[in-house]
Amino acid sequence: MKPMKSNARVVILVLLVVTALIVAGCQSGGIGGKDGKPVAKVDGKVIGQDFYYKNLAIFKKNYEGVYGTEIWSVDVGGKTFLQAVQENVLDKLITDEVIIQYMQKNKVEIDAAEVEKQYKNYKEKMEKQPEVKKFLDENKIDENFIKEQIKTELYVKKFREEVEKELDLNDKKLQDYYDNHIEEYRDVQVRASHILLKTIGDDGKPMPEDQVKKAEEQAKELLKRVKNGEDFAKLAIEFSQDPGSAKQGGDLGYFPKGMMVQEFEKVAFELQPGEISDLVKTDYGYHIIKVVDKKSELKPFDSVKEEIKGKLTEEGISEKINALKAEKKIEKNLENIK
Structure with a gap:
């Protein structure tokens, strides 16, 4: 249960000729001018x-x-x-x-x-x-x-x-924009591990309030142990409720911006390698995040x-x-x- 965004693609079921531009008609009295109020x-x-x-x-x-x-x-x-x-x-x-x-x-x-x-x-x-x-x-x-x-x-x-x-967006104008906004085109990826204590059930619905409170208390206790120097990977294997990463010691591998949910991503990209977050709450539950590594690569102008x-x-x-x-x-x- 990685804290990833949904990939659901909006499938257009109605085959009207307009797509994202579901647009209005033009009549002499305005569009739909005689249609009700x-x-x-x-x-x-x-x-x-x-x-x-x-x-x-x-x-x-x-x-x-x-x-x-x-x-x-x-x-x-x-x-x-x-x-x-x-x-x-x-x-x-x-x-x-x-x-x-x-x-x-x-x-x-x-x-x-x-x-x-x-x-x-x-x-x-x-x-x-x-x-x-x-x-x-x-x-x-x-x-x-x-x-x-x-x-x-x-x-x-x-x-x-x-x-x-x-x-008139010629190559010179585009190159000037690239040069003046160079950091926007630096592809930064983070490698992170996490420990998850879930607040949703297997059906995707929120757990009862008492179970959410219990998950929060357990997460706080695990955070103390991690901050006191206990092995993060061992604790993830034993306690993390993310079946996709727990067996790997919580390792999520490298990921770019835009892949994880906003709350998780914000913290992960702010941390430096070796740093551990406080508790991070998402719709999935409570996370403890450890950043393992960061890498960046500048995208060449021609590719963007x-x-x-x-x-x-x-x-x-x-x-x-x-x-x-x-x-x-x-x-x-x-x-x-x-």
């Missing part, structure tokens, strides 16, 4: 409630396909996951309307033939996926909605291309050039969008998305 306005253009709920349904279908319906009650910074997604979908639709208005102001047009071509391709895929058609029918997602999605995706694509051209370009591109696009939003009168009606 307004959930937002961008310079007077309405984002309608029904249109919003269709987009929300797509997001919910995708998440439930991976995490199940129980995901919606999970706490995320003081609100439920459902509330967070509801607000994120609204923000996405507002961003799309801002982009559309900007592109239309600059006389950018979308080729109707391209929209028809993409819709035809999508329809052919849908006909082979009866469960997708059922989902679309249940949520009243029709041909017009899908075509407006395609149209807006094309607006967003053209917008991104325009910003990328403005940024595209990564830098992508990072600077996304930053440039975000800055452009934020600047455009600052010029707009944006109204949100959060009471209409509950």
